[in-house]
Amino acid sequence: MSKRIVIGQLGPTLDKGYKRNRWENWRPTISICQHEDHLIDQFELLFQKKFQDLADQVTEDIKSISPETKVNHHRIEYRDAWDFQDVFSGLYDFADNYNFDTDNNEYVVHITTGTHVSQICLFLLTESRHFPAKLLQTSPPRRKRSNEPGSFNIIDLDLSKYDHIAQRFLLEQTRDLDFLKSGIATRNTLFNRMMEQIEHITIHSNDPILLTGPTGAGKSQLAKRIYELKNQKRQIQGPLVEVNCATIRGDTAMSTLFGHTRGAFTGAATARKGLLVEANNGMLFLDEVGELGPDEQTMLLRAIEEKRFLAVGADKETQSEFSLICGTNRDLLNEVKEGRFREDLLARINLWTFKLPGLAERRDDIEPNIEYELSQLTRNTGRQVHFNNEARRHFLEFAMSEDAFWSANFRDVNACMRRMATMAPSGRITQSVVKDEIERLNQSWQTPITCNEKDNNILLKILGTQRIEEIDIFDIAQLRTVVNVCFESSSLSEAGRKLFAASRKQRKTINDADRLRKYLAKFDLDWQTIKKSS
Ligand SMILES: Nc1ncnc2c1ncn2[C@@H]1O[C@H](COP(=O)(O)OP(=O)(O)OP(=O)(O)O)[C@@H](O)[C@H]1O
Ligand SMILES: [Mg+2]
Known part of the structure; x- marks a missing residue:
């Protein structure tokens, strides 16, 4: 059987009662030891030096009602019992020096007595497990001036123990x-x-x-x-x-x-x-x-x-x-x-x-991602888009098969759903829309580096084999177009103007050359290097 040990502060007001009729007043520290269904083996009583007399009185009274409870005195000095730092440090030191033996004892920290500041500090130190304990809250009896012990409540701060929480x-x-x-x-x-x-x-x-x-x-x-x-x-x-x-x-x-x-x-x-x-x-x-x-x-x-x-x-x-x-x-x-x-x-x-895995490594997620894209399209365009049953089956079968590379992952899914939604007659993606899209996807995935020898030789010359191998096919395809446009242009600005012909119109400031320079820098390339290779 483990020992039950209470750690509590003496309450200079509540624990005092009145000299002659103190037993008629509810005193929280005393009340803890009055519950026959919750016996206390040991009481660690914390108090300031100036309350020594009261501590002795309370200890004597505990002895008279609960002789089995051993009361230990601990002096703890605060300059100001309302100063958070001061009180926290005092209680922290106590916890740090106290030899907790959680294998053999069960600890409860009483939080009804003391200033609000010290109650907060006790709560924090228990929550952080500096006091490996549960909290104990005591309340007076309903009828005033009775010598009944009132009630108590044990609060376990381990929230995982509460099903509802x-x-x-x-x-x-x-x-x-x-x-x-x-x-x-x-x-x-x-x-x-x-x-x-x-x-x-x-x-x-x-x-x-x-x-x-x-x-x-x-x-x-x-x-x-x-x-x-x-x-x-x-x-x-x-x-x-x-x-x-x-x-x-x-x-x-x-x-x-x-x-x-x-x-x-x-x-x-x-x-x-x-x-x-x-x-x-x-x-x-x-x-x-x-x-x-x-x-x-x-x-x-x-x-x-x-x-x-x-x-x-x-x-x-x-x-x-x-x-x-x-x-x-x-x-x-x-x-x-x-x-x-x-x-x-x-x-x-x-x-x-x-x-993050590529989509081909999590094919079981392709279907929910397609659903997501459809719902996004509906939300953004305000137009309902659905698959016909047959078309959906056909598309999923392809999308989840080994034939679908999804080399640009979500960018591919996003682009292909956009295209199908655009081509869908009155918002219905039909078999024929799916067939066309599968063809388009296959084509886009089948333009790896070996496909266009002439262009690849140029990229190979500019970047070298090793660097090419480090670049995604997706980027290679784009880079190939960019390099070709550069070859055909007489300046960086001209090439930029051609490459960003559509998006530049929406920009407040035109910076084609700068955009192109930054794009090339991604591959450690610049205008001079490309022109030298042409
Ligand atoms: N979980 C997801 N489901 C659906 N679409 C997604 C998801 N994550 C990203 N996307 C979309 O896919 C596109 C690419 O995503 P993102 O830009 O985050 O990729 P990335 O890994 O940063 O690629 P890169 O390496 O090329 O920068 C974006 O349009 C994004 O909105
Ligand atoms: Mg990114």
Whole structure:
């Protein structure tokens, strides 16, 4: 049988009663030892030196009603019993020095006596398991001036023990998971397990998260959802600052990330804060982190480790506190091996790494994803789109078969559902729409590098075999067109004008050349290199 031990503070007012008729008053500390159905073996009585007489009186009274209860005195001094720091430290020290033996004893912490501040401190220290105990709350009897012991209530702070509360936590967790998965009822066990881990880490950790996986697997979207979930849970107040590292290579990269002072370099007419400062108290999302240049990697490491860094041209360091999430479709370990990525930086961001699988690795999720795309299309266009039964069967059979590569993953699903919805007569996707789409998909997946020898030779010449092998077919196809347009153009601006002919019309400022330069930089290419190869 384990011993029941109460830890409680003496209540200078309530435990006092009146000299002659103190037994007619309800005294919380005494009342604890008056319950025959809840015997107390030991009482650790905490009090300040100035209440020594009262402590002796209470101890004597406990002895008279419950001789089996051993009362130990503990003096605990506060300068001010209403000062949180003071009281917390006092109680913390007591807990730290006390020899808890949870194998043989059962502990309860009495929270009815003492100032409100000390009650809060006892609650916090019990919740944090510094007191490995349950809470004990006592209440006076209904009839005043009676010598009945009143009632008591034991509160176990281990919430998982309460069915109803546990149920609510489960519901909340399901809601959060649903949010991370964009409301898609995914079936793949491994994927669902990974999402559960991500949900847990999002809520319980502020350490960096690294999302890897093939293009279109949903890394960027998931990173945003992680931020939003953290924000909903009030774990993060600041903004989400997104940076695609592929777009910030070259001279301006350092100042874009870390800021610059006024006059730091020619053209720096005003100072700039930089994205790391913008992310202060929020989250920095470094997408395509593998594209960061060596100088930026070095400064970033310092910013992560020490939360401080030097802006360009500054002699005093800047501080910024941010959560970090990184995304990449590169194999960073390989990048380290090749000397393109700092090993120590990888070690810092590689704490919670999740590799999002491509769609071909989770074919059981294709159907729910198609349903999701249909519902999104209906929502965005206000037009109901459905499959005919036969057409649905036919399309799913293909989509889930080994013949479907889904090489750009969700981008492929998204594009193909859009096309079918557009082609669907009065919102019905028919057999013939499906047949045409399967043909289109097959064609798009069958244009791997070997398909167009002439163009591939050019890419091979510019990039080299090894680099080509590291680039997705999806990107190769796009790059091939871009390089061809560059060959046919006399300047970067002209090539940009042709390539962005449609989207440039919607832009306030025209920056075709800059857009093209950044795109090429993603593959370590520039205008001169391409023109030299033509
Ligand atoms: N779970 C999902 N279900 C459906 N669509 C998704 C899902 N995740 C992402 N998408 C959509 O797929 C497209 C690609 O997603 P995202 O940009 O997040 O991919 P990525 O892994 O970051 O790709 P990349 O490596 O090329 O940057 C986006 O249009 C996105 O809205
Ligand atoms: Mg991305």
